[in-house]
Amino acid sequence: MSTSPQRTAPRGRPADPSVEARALNAAVELYSEVGWNGFTMDAVASRAKVGKAALYRRWPTKQELLTNAIAGSKAPDVSLRDTGDLRTDLETMAEGLIGALHTPRGLAELRLQLEAKIYPEILDQAMDPIRSAWTASARTYVAAAVSRGQLPDTASPTLIFDAIRGAIINRFLLTPSHRSTSMLEGRHELAQRVVGLALASFG
Amino acid sequence: MSTSPQRTAPRGRPADPSVEARALNAAVELYSEVGWNGFTMDAVASRAKVGKAALYRRWPTKQELLTNAIAGSKAPDVSLRDTGDLRTDLETMAEGLIGALHTPRGLAELRLQLEAKIYPEILDQAMDPIRSAWTASARTYVAAAVSRGQLPDTASPTLIFDAIRGAIINRFLLTPSHRSTSMLEGRHELAQRVVGLALASFG
Incomplete structure (x- = not known):
């Protein structure tokens, strides 16, 4: 876990480890409800209460976010x-x-x-x-x-x-x-x- | 098949029986692809190449359109x-x-x-x-x-x-x-x- 200043996030704030978990949970929930057609970074960010930049930093595309979210929790x-x-x-x-x-x-x-x-x-x-x-x-x-x-x-x-x-x-x-x-x-x-x-x- | 002038004179135009079939087919296709979240009257109208008014005349809600479309073709x-x-x-x-x-x-x-x-x-x-x-x-x-x-x-x-x-x-x-x-x-x-x-x- 890095404490160095981040590029696009608010300066000086330490990385929040719960962001990733919240985003992955929100992605699974949202996808289960609306499917691919409604699966947008905006909607995941809003449901997870995280910034869009924080999402894009971790998962550059929504495919990667969904794949990680589904694979993350073991079947x-x-x-x-x-x-x-x-x-x-x-x-x-x-x-x-x-x-x-x-x-x-x-x-x-x-x-x-x-x-x-x-x-x-x-x-x-x-x-x-x-x-x-x-x-x-x-x-x-x-x-x-x-x-x-x-x-x-x-x-x-x-x-x-x-x-x-x-x-x-x-x-x-x-x-x-x-x-x-x-x-x-x-x-x-x-x-x-x-x-x-x-x-x-x-x- | 009507030979009367079309397009700009909706009033008095005889009902086109193919409108219904086209709309129902388009509804099934669209729904199979995008699901409920993307199932809009606009999208069905555009795919079926029919006017939105023609859709709403037959099916006042998208629930009714979908129910009819799925029930219409026998399982x-x-x-x-x-x-x-x-x-x-x-x-x-x-x-x-x-x-x-x-x-x-x-x-x-x-x-x-x-x-x-x-x-x-x-x-x-x-x-x-x-x-x-x-x-x-x-x-x-x-x-x-x-x-x-x-x-x-x-x-x-x-x-x-x-x-x-x-x-x-x-x-x-x-x-x-x-x-x-x-x-x-x-x-x-x-x-x-x-x-x-x-x-x-x-x-």
Whole structure:
């Protein structure tokens, strides 16, 4: 952390470490609400209560700001634990995903995945770490279960993960807002049912 | 096709039936690209090459325009056929959904589902027919399969449909844009694998 005078900020004031955190939070929140079309440096600055200059110093473009904001908070749905029991771990992951979708971070990630379809040249770069983390988790995880004899070696990591994450996303998208609380409250049971279905073909 | 003088004499000009179709198409396209935050009457009018007055005459608010535009084109992913064979019909539905997601209409519907989470008071109304159609299809369809003895009567229509539609949406969202063509080309096989997994627990 430098205490030397800064170029464009008010002279002599020490750097405020909370500026970065506030800006990244505001960026995630704003993007989850309005998407790329409304994602401007002005709007982030105003929501975060930071100066625009402070934003541009750290992130010269809004792509960089968004990419950092999304990457900064670890994707909850791919942070798998390995307890040695496949079903338990997948249920924990599924339950975490249901919770995550009800946060700005989860919504922002889903929105980014959708909007990368529309603005690939701008947003595919921000999506790449998310895609890679997801694919790597699925592979590592299923490989471990195969090595423990809990899955046959023909099991497709992506198909199993697509079915779990997909079923939860679909249920989330089709649940009216006034039933969000009851979806959250029932997340343990939903996670069990979804994982049960995804693993059913393996006996 | 009218041959009467146009442009400067709006009064008395016969209604142009193509105005409505152009406006609805433009609304779906625009919404799929920019979302609610950029969805304005101005932008729809300009894309559809129709006057703003013509839009407001038909749809007094942008909610009404969007709801009509989305409802106007039938959701491809819920138009099930009933050939008597459950697996074949679900595969046809799944394949249709993969195709639909690669169109503005499919993207617009997915975006609407996401944005209804953020602006429920504005967009839940537009989502209601989509939710109802989806739930009704799942129930009718699974009930028919149960009555033919193709599924046990404990089978959950929503879980089966969530797994199929969800897995496809998840695969779509995680596929980089430069691989869209190959996802489309492989849609028959993907549909088979996803339906196979969703039905695996029923033997």
